[in-house]
Amino acid sequence: MTEIAAITGSIARAARIIDVLTLAPDGLALNQIVERSEFSKTTAFRVLANMQDVGFVFQDPESRLYLLGHKLAQISQTAARSNIAGMAQRGMARLAALSEDTVFLSVPEGAAAICVARATGAYPIRTLTLNIGDRRPMGVGAGALALFCALGDEKRTAILAANRGWMAEYGITDADISAGFAAYQETGYAANIGRIVAGTSAVSVPVITARKRVVGALAIGAVDARMTFERTNETLIPALTQEATLLARRMDEMEQG
Amino acid sequence: MTEIAAITGSIARAARIIDVLTLAPDGLALNQIVERSEFSKTTAFRVLANMQDVGFVFQDPESRLYLLGHKLAQISQTAARSNIAGMAQRGMARLAALSEDTVFLSVPEGAAAICVARATGAYPIRTLTLNIGDRRPMGVGAGALALFCALGDEKRTAILAANRGWMAEYGITDADISAGFAAYQETGYAANIGRIVAGTSAVSVPVITARKRVVGALAIGAVDARMTFERTNETLIPALTQEATLLARRMDEMEQG
DNA sequence: ACCATTATTCCGTTTATCGGAACGATCTGT
DNA sequence: ACAGATCGTTCCGATAAACGGAATAATGGT
Numbered sequence: 012m013t014e015i016a017a018i019t020g021s022i023a024r025a026a027r028i029i030d031v032l033t034l035a036p037d038g039l040a041l042n043q044i045v046e047r048s049e050f051s052k053t054t055a056f057r058v059l060a061n062m063q064d065v066g067f068v069f070q071d072p073e074s075r076l077y078l079l080g081h082k083l084a085q086i087s088q089t090a091a092r093s094n095i096a097g098m099a100q101r102g103m104a105r106l107a108a109l110s111e112d113t114v115f116l117s118v119p120e121g122a123a124a125i126c127v128a129r130a131t132g133a134y135p136i137r138t139l140t141l142n143i144g145d146r147r148p149m150g151v152g153a154g155a156l157a158l159f160c161a162l163g164d165e166k167r168t169a170i171l172a173a174n175r176g177w178m179a180e181y182g183i184t185d186a187d188i189s190a191g192f193a194a195y196q197e198t199g200y201a202a203n204i205g206r207i208v209a210g211t212s213a214v215s216v217p218v219i220t221a222r223k224r225v226v227g228a229l230a231i232g233a234v235d236a237r238m239t240f241e242r243t244n245e246t247l248i249p250a251l252t253q254e255a256t257l258l259a260r261r262m263d264e265m266e267q268g
Numbered sequence: 269m270t271e272i273a274a275i276t277g278s279i280a281r282a283a284r285i286i287d288v289l290t291l292a293p294d295g296l297a298l299n300q301i302v303e304r305s306e307f308s309k310t311t312a313f314r315v316l317a318n319m320q321d322v323g324f325v326f327q328d329p330e331s332r333l334y335l336l337g338h339k340l341a342q343i344s345q346t347a348a349r350s351n352i353a354g355m356a357q358r359g360m361a362r363l364a365a366l367s368e369d370t371v372f373l374s375v376p377e378g379a380a381a382i383c384v385a386r387a388t389g390a391y392p393i394r395t396l397t398l399n400i401g402d403r404r405p406m407g408v409g410a411g412a413l414a415l416f417c418a419l420g421d422e423k424r425t426a427i428l429a430a431n432r433g434w435m436a437e438y439g440i441t442d443a444d445i446s447a448g449f450a451a452y453q454e455t456g457y458a459a460n461i462g463r464i465v466a467g468t469s470a471v472s473v474p475v476i477t478a479r480k481r482v483v484g485a486l487a488i489g490a491v492d493a494r495m496t497f498e499r500t501n502e503t504l505i506p507a508l509t510q511e512a513t514l515l516a517r518r519m520d521e522m523e524q525g
Numbered sequence: 526a527c528c529a530t531t532a533t534t535c536c537g538t539t540t541a542t543c544g545g546a547a548c549g550a551t552c553t554g555t
Numbered sequence: 556a557c558a559g560a561t562c563g564t565t566c567c568g569a570t571a572a573a574c575g576g577a578a579t580a581a582t583g584g585t
Contacts, residue, residue, distance in 0.1 A: 021318075021573075299563085
């Protein structure tokens with residue numbers, strides 16, 4: 012899961028404990044939290060007490076187990092932006108069932124693309140290129156490329172400038188991005204053929220709301236052999252497009268309500 | 269929105285700033301956050317910086333606006349329990365459209381019921397009895413009563429004992445709860461006729477997963493005049509029941525996946 | 526009723542947080 | 556393009572809070 016490098020500040024401690032609790036939907040005893048968070052018992056206890064006060068966590072008075080509290084639900088529900096993962100759930104499951112491959116949802120955050128959801132299909136060779144929480148420079152990888160391509164001219168150039176160094180870590184140059192963008196313009200989808208992880212490919216379409224906000228990108232990843240031209244064009248892209256449209260519509264509904 | 273009484277501890281400050289940001293999905297400048305949170309500029313800045321480190325908030329480098337970050341999305345997605353609000357969204361919208369009244373979703377937390385989602389219908393007289401985040405003793409109000417009634421015998425008596433004082437604040441006695449429970453047993457739904465807010469009524473059914481976990485309650489509230497016997501039995505309850513079943517199924521899917 | 530385990534409180538020390546002020550960047554109007 | 560104002564960020568000494576370890580209370584199992 013997400014690593015928090017240097018644990019400085021109470022908020023980082025709180026985040027770590029939330030991380031721990033996130034992995035245990037049925038609740039955790041204080042000792043288990045201490046163990047997994049590697050904090051002292053006192054620290055864990057105090058942080059938990061503070062978080063209880065604000066509703067981030069809740070302690071079942073009967074079992075004494077700590078659970079994530081209602082406040083987090085409230086937050087994630089109100090912030091439509093944060094909720095896209097929840098809203099995409101069903102659609103991604105459908106895509107995973109149809110394609111049998113792995114489906115990713117990435118969202119933009121500044122010049123980065125962050126994977127916020129993943130669904131895996133039945134095919135025995137799984138391509139788990141991205142984990143939930145992973146950050147990539149925009150443009151690097153199918154989903155990140157779809158996000159990039161969907162933006163306006165000025166934003167693209169600004170992002171390109173900001174990400175040059177970060178992109179280099181993945182061996183991606185401006186020319187690669189230009190080529191990817193040209194392909195996107197022509198075909199309407201973003202593709203990444205074995206460029207990040209050898210042997211795996213992915214295609215992606217952006218999710219764009221009625222107000223033209225680019226809120227995410229849906230991608231399907233698979234081993235190269237499964238990503239044929241026919242399958243991509245006749246099956247995967249139409250399905251992705253349909254789900255992206257549906258998801259965009261649901262995001263629109265949220266924004267007004 | 270939710271008030272945090274005494275602002276003690278960094279976590280409470282963080283929570284307050286998250287609250288502020290939650291109300292502004294499009295982001296907020298530091299000064300606006302300072303103003304609304306009533307913290308000093310330095311404090312707000314430092315807390316925001318800490319929260320950025322862990323991904324709770326994100327600052328758009330271009331506009332310098334602060335937004336809620338990807339980490340919260342991750343949390344709400346992984347914790348199925350926190351995600352029920354997101355998953356119920358569509359169903360609640362359907363119920364609101366059908367009934368034209370107000371639809372509430374409450375979840376259990378210990379001996380309390382917390383409203384985590386709300387959808388309003390087209391009818392001009394709106395009954396907004398509960399706001400998102402509101403807490404009620406279990407048994408007080410239609411949704412809270414549905415949650416209560418769906419539990420096992422031991423739990424019900426334990427909750428009743430724990431909540432006696434709190435219930436009294438709403439003018440509800442053990443006898444009221446018993447009557448409500450008897451009605452639930454007979455009809456299969458929980459009803460609250462003008463007991464909390466005079467002139468308004470509500471009916472509710474629990475949402476129960478395949479593993480018999482009571483994960484929430486869907487309720488419809490309206491002015492008394494609209495809550496006739498016929499409409500309740502022939503329209504509202506069937507619709508509520510159907511959506512509750514659907515929601516339970518989706519919760520089940522999450523638990524395994 | 527006892528013992529083992531776990532949760533919570535206490536306490537002296539340390540460290541992160543505090544607000545105000547200084548600094549630097551950005552925007553506005555002319 | 557420049558000056559003035561505004562906003563965001565960093566620096567500072569003082570303070571308060573968070574820290575870990577030990578003591579105490581509560582719980583569960585036998």
